[in-house]
Amino acid sequence: MAEGSYHHGNLRAALLTRAEAVLAESGVAALSLRGLARDLGVSHAAPTRHFRDRQAVLDALVTGGFTDLNRRLEEAVDGEGTVEARLAELGRVYVAFATERAALLGLMFTAKHEEDASPELDRIAHRSLDLAAGLVAEAQRAGAVRPGDPVRLAQVAFSTVHGLAALAVGGLLDDTPVDEATDLALEVLLAGLRAG
Template identity: 40%
Template sequence: MNEPPTGAQPERPYHHGHLRAELLQLAWNSIELEGIEGLSLRALARQVGVSHGASARHFKDRQALLDALAVTGFEQLSGALERIFQSALPFETRFRDAALAYIEFAVNHPKLLRLMYAAHLHPEASDRLKELACATLRNMTGAIALAQEAGEVRVGEAKELALIAFANFHGVAKLASGDLLQGMPWQDAAHLSIQFTWQGLAPRKEQS
């Protein structure tokens, strides 16, 4: 982070109501580019042009900022998945769309996704963060249970089926974001994984 030029005006108190959102956006951008190692609340405050005390009114320390970033990430991801699962499309279509949306989020925001899952394990993680960290699996479990009632998913423990499905596409997401697919486009790996997973969820056909 560049130091302010000599003769720059001293940091000023922030006088409008959008400081929290602006700090979050700058922190998000910083993590996307550089990861969390160099993230500094004081540096962000300088970048906005406010005192550290002004930023501390919104985030008491760096960990509080990381918690808020993780919450923001989970809210975006969970909101997108909920909209897909709540649509009126057949469950197979919703399942495929949700899995692809999750993998795409991971590919586009790999550093943020790592932060999200690490931050919710921190001893000072907020209740909101802990709740959101479980939302993907919880929503998928509920969607699978409803699809079972409609005959769109095979019988079985809905939570177990959801856990295995989540493990499959989260695994592809981790491989893709870590550049570990050995040249295979992430979209191809995602579709193959989703197809394989769906074969395990699809209703069993009657044996003739």
């Protein structure tokens, strides 16, 4: 692809799209600005107009990943239906993201736990838990979810759907379709969360 075909920020977006593909195909160690430039058919210097180094690309992937995940979760929280239906949709959205973008999610969690993680990263990384806890609290007010710390209940819910996604990504669900396993896991999880 010719360098001149990128304009109005398209090269930055193309670099990030290709970087996520390299991450999924070959892992973080295979990612380099030079390799991205080669893959996109631009000069070796072209990526440095958008990213100072490889770490800047990784940081942008992480920030973009959390932003996209949070946007999807917000849509589920603010969606139509009962609070239980929205809780189930929240779980489905998370499993879909975690299975579609597994390598990116792994990078996101690694970056989130780095000692030098920025306050901004910490804020956006915790947004998904805040959204889930807010919906759990709403469900408690509606009498649909048992009493308890909404954050702790949301953490347990996340561990359930995250574990399911990890099994799916690892090919450990045997012949069970991911959607079917997700629906069953959410049915059991919501039954456990119900009040009374």
